[in-house]
Amino acid sequence: MPDPSPSSRAKLLDVAEQLFASRGYAAIGVSAVAGAAGLGKSSLFHHFPSKADLYATVLVRVVERIEGQVLPALVAIGDPAHTLDRVVAAIIDVLAEHPTSARLLLRSVFEDDDEDVIAASAASGVNERIAAILDKVSAVIEDGVAAGVFRPVSVPDLLQTVVGATVFHFASGDFGEALFRAPIFSAEAIARRKRELQILLQQGLAPAVRP
Amino acid sequence: MPDPSPSSRAKLLDVAEQLFASRGYAAIGVSAVAGAAGLGKSSLFHHFPSKADLYATVLVRVVERIEGQVLPALVAIGDPAHTLDRVVAAIIDVLAEHPTSARLLLRSVFEDDDEDVIAASAASGVNERIAAILDKVSAVIEDGVAAGVFRPVSVPDLLQTVVGATVFHFASGDFGEALFRAPIFSAEAIARRKRELQILLQQGLAPAVRP
DNA sequence: ACCTTACCCGACCGATCGGTCGGTCAGCAA
DNA sequence: TTGCTGACCGACCGATCGGTCGGGTAAGGT
Missing domain, CATH: 1.10.10.60 (Homeodomain-like)
Structure with missing residues (x-):
């Protein structure tokens, strides 16, 4: 209690x-x-009023939490590389804060749900709010490519990779913990996840050195 | 038909x-x-005999398809970097071949299912077979780190990233297609996905150049 | 001709589903 | 006291759930 x-x-x-x-x-x-x-x-x-409405309300709460933490990280301060670092850190932080968020998001993304559920969640506009966040992340990557701090990449592919590497990770539950043989939501695990992903992205996105 | x-x-x-x-x-x-x-x-x-048994049988079929395509790619021929390339390509190929595979896998991973479902799928041993595949992928990465062709990384983290970047991508369905504004399972999209992920991993895992 | 076997079906079972209805009860204003 | 209101509940509704049962039908063996 x-x-x-x-x-x-x-x-x-x-x-x-x-x-x-x-x-x-x-x-x-x-x-x-x-x-x-x-x-x-x-x-x-x-x-x-209904089960579908309850579910939609839950989803809105989750999306609001994410907006509150990720949108501030998206204000363009510093070069795109730093912004991307901040965004990745913000996504990981907000997903790690509530262990339910990632799973709920994942379900809402790929669950061809009941008809009244898609109606209720469409009325609440959660999909559009998620899409709006991802659009801004896309813009950051595009800026980075245009400025030459990132090598040219397929922006949607990179976005999918980032989402998969963050949302899937914190949604993996027992599977992930079996893989790590350690908790996923411990402070050290979260910090390590952040560090590993940031390094992989920064190094993987670095432009080719021109001789 | x-x-x-x-x-x-x-x-x-x-x-x-x-x-x-x-x-x-x-x-x-x-x-x-x-x-x-x-x-x-x-x-x-x-x-x-039961709905749960039907579901478990479906899962086994999916896992068998994956084993058939990924295990051959895991025989250690060439250096770990090439092996990892082959494995990533094999995973993407098998997930792209049947659009249902990725979603089914994702569900089986993070669905705290009904009791008789976990019993039936435990009896069929699908989790262990998936874990066995991932263990071999882990071994490839560890070999690469030991041989110096990969920089030191957290192997479970990298594994989670690869799984997220492949399984999540092909499970994303309408969400992913909305993001790309194009089909996910077209031949070009699959080839691009493969290329983008391989480059990101190879470059992101390259050891630091020692001056 | 007979029996078995595989396959399929309609009718039915108890349980549970989302949702409704009538009503109780505490708090509060008059 | 009276009247109203928001929170709550037990009992109930039709529909659907997973699953059973008895029987029907066609093929094949003997």
Whole structure:
């Protein structure tokens, strides 16, 4: 019991985020969510009009957290190489802060969901907000290529690689921990992940030295 | 209609792979699978003892396809840099060949599934077979570091990056296609993906030039 | 002709799904 | 006290879930 009275609605959002992240939308029933929040199923429908709406609200919360941490890193200060470093660090930080974020994002990306779910999440505009962030990251890479601090690359490919290397990593859960034989979300693991990815990108994107 | 009479059982596996990949285990009912295969629900249970067993069988088929293509690339011929190139190409080829593979893999990795599903897939040993492949990839990287053709890296981190950059990419579906504004599984897109990732890795892993 | 076997189906089972409904209860303003 | 309101719940709804059962049908062996 961490909080005395987290307003029930917030508690529902918390447990729903946790449950949806671990087992997916279809596998989690509304009574399971309500029960985990210490409420009856009917009380859940007092706070949210439908299961799909609850899920969409959870997604919006996650996207807002990401925006709050990644957008500040995207203001163009310093050369694109430093900006990219900051962005990668920000993405890793925000995904590491809430272990559920990466999984939820991953699911929302490649889950051809239930019809009312895609309707609800489309109405909340989460996809567009994610796309907006990625567009800005693309712009940073393009700037770097144009300025000659990065070698020419396929920007969408690099973006996919960065997203895969960050989101997938923190979404990998038991699989990742089995691979590392150590926790993924420890402070050292997070710092190492940041360092390894930044070095790989900086060195892998360096322009060819012209003799 | 590719095949005149694919033995019903194979047809069931095909449509189940497609459906499970697109919407996940919990979201797909057995009657939907059977119906898509042109059969009644009862007929599905004539071929498979349970839904979980059907899913596990689908997973095994996917893992076998991957083994068949990636393991040959892992025989140590040439230096580790070339081997890694071959492995990356093999992974991309096998994931691109069947658009369902990457999604199924991703789900099996981070889906804290239903209890009988984890039991069935544990009995089929798919996790161990995936782990065995990744262990061999790890060995290649370690050899490269030991031989000095790669700079020192955190091997699990690099492995996570490679898996994320390949599996996530081909599992991203509509999201990825929206990002590229072009199909992901076209021959050109696959070739480009291969090239971009190989260059990024080779250059990013090159040891520092000693003055 | 008979029996077996493989394959398939419709009807049905209990459980659970998302969601509704009527109503209880505490707090608060008048 | 009275009346109202937001939070909450138990009981219930039709639909669908995974799975069972008995029976039907065609092929093949003897």
